[in-house]
Amino acid sequence: MDEHRQGTRRAGAYLARWAAQVEAELERLLPAESEPPQVLHRAMRYATLSPGKRLRAVLAVAACEAVGADGDRALALGAAIEMIHAYSLVHDDLPAMDDDDWRRGRPSCHRAFGEGIAILAGDALQTLAFEVLSQLPARAGIQPATAVAVSAVLARAAGSRGMAGGQAADLAAVGRAVDAATLSFIHRHKTGALIRASLVSGALVGLDEGEAGLRHPAVEALGRFGESLGVAFQIVDDLLDAGDERKAHEASYARLLGAERAVQEADRLTQEALAALQALGPSGELLGDMARLLRHREA
Numbered sequence: 694m695d696e697h698r699q700g701t702r703r704a705g706a707y708l709a710r711w712a713a714q715v716e717a718e719l720e721r722l723l724p725a726e727s728e729p730p731q732v733l734h735r736a737m738r739y740a741t742l743s744p745g746k747r748l749r750a751v752l753a754v755a756a757c758e759a760v761g762a763d764g765d766r767a768l769a770l771g772a773a774i775e776m777i778h779a780y781s782l783v784h785d786d787l788p789a790m791d792d793d794d795w796r797r798g799r800p801s802c803h804r805a806f807g808e809g810i811a812i813l814a815g816d817a818l819q820t821l822a823f824e825v826l827s828q829l830p831a832r833a834g835i836q837p838a839t840a841v842a843v844s845a846v847l848a849r850a851a852g853s854r855g856m857a858g859g860q861a862a863d864l865a866a867v868g869r870a871v872d873a874a875t876l877s878f879i880h881r882h883k884t885g886a887l888i889r890a891s892l893v894s895g896a897l898v899g900l901d902e903g904e905a906g907l908r909h910p911a912v913e914a915l916g917r918f919g920e921s922l923g924v925a926f927q928i929v930d931d932l933l934d935a936g937d938e939r940k941a942h943e944a945s946y947a948r949l950l951g952a953e954r955a956v957q958e959a960d961r962l963t964q965e966a967l968a969a970l971q972a973l974g975p976s977g978e979l980l981g982d983m984a985r986l987l988r989h990r991e992a
């Protein structure tokens with residue numbers, strides 16, 4: 694087996710192992726279905742615990758380990774990130790946005806619970822994520838200054854200068870011809886921002902130096918890695934969705950440039966991501982394997 698195949702296998706095993714731990718943490722952190730209002734709590738659990746890859750959480754764990762700390766330190770953080778991600782998918786599927794009936798192989802949250810509850814489940818997942826971040830010092834022995842820095846990184850990445858902003862630009866592009874610069878803005882914000890923030894926040898928790906961690910060379914390198922990886926991830930997602938008629942009106946590189954050039958762009962960005970990892974030396978190897986795994990993933 695060649696070196697790269699061995700590496701992607703290692704990354705696959707790492708992803709599976711930590712995804713299971715993230716799910717156990719989510720189980721603990723999400724309100725029980727028996728707690729009123731039951732329907733809202735059922736919807737929050739449905740949207741979050743449905744079968745997802747837990748990629749962003751595992752990137753946070755891997756970044757935490759890449760700076761020399763134990764991945765367990767980033768588990769509650771990873772769960773919080775998955776709550777933000779689950780919220781974004783619930784709202785993305787709403788009739789006012791992508792109007793998707795299916796998510797993770799199941800009826801989307803609003804199909805299962807109605808639009809009102811889906812909107813509230815998304816809202817409550819996002820606020821629960823920040824509640825969990827505020828508890829990082831008590832739960833994971835992390836310095837309060839680090840918890841504040843991590844909260845700021847994730848709030849910015851999820852907000853109007855990040856994911857929500859990217860989604861707004863994406864909505865504005867529906868049914869229009871978009872240029873490469875607009876598409877790049879959409880991808881960097883809608884998808885890239887949270888992926889980048891997962892890596893940066895995981896490393897911040899690993900270093901536990903408060904805001905000063907943001908200036909650490911490894912954190913800067915992980916941020917650059919996340920920027921390229923996030924866009925490559927979205928391009929591959931669009932390529933995997935390419936046969937889906939219902940997505941034909943959405944802005945994507947495959948639609949703008951054709952599948953072949955979209956593949957080239959995903960390859961170029963993956964190489965750019967791998968180059969950013971050089972600064973980490975051997976501690977960046979696993980993240981490099983993850984980038985290759987994601988580039989060659991199948992639906």
Ligand SMILES: CC(C)=CCC/C(C)=C/COP(=O)(O)OP(=O)(O)O
Binds near residue numbers: 780884
């Ligand atoms: C603030 C909000 C609602 C953000 C949504 C962010 C997001 C990345 C949605 C999924 O994108 P997609 O539509 O390309 O993916 P999928 O194919 O999974 O629907």
Ligand SMILES: C=C(C)CCOP(=O)(O)OP(=O)(O)O
Binds near residue numbers: 746747748749797927
């Ligand atoms: C940003 C995009 C492309 C939305 C889906 O993200 P994932 O592919 O990580 O979704 P789950 O595994 O969490 O369902």
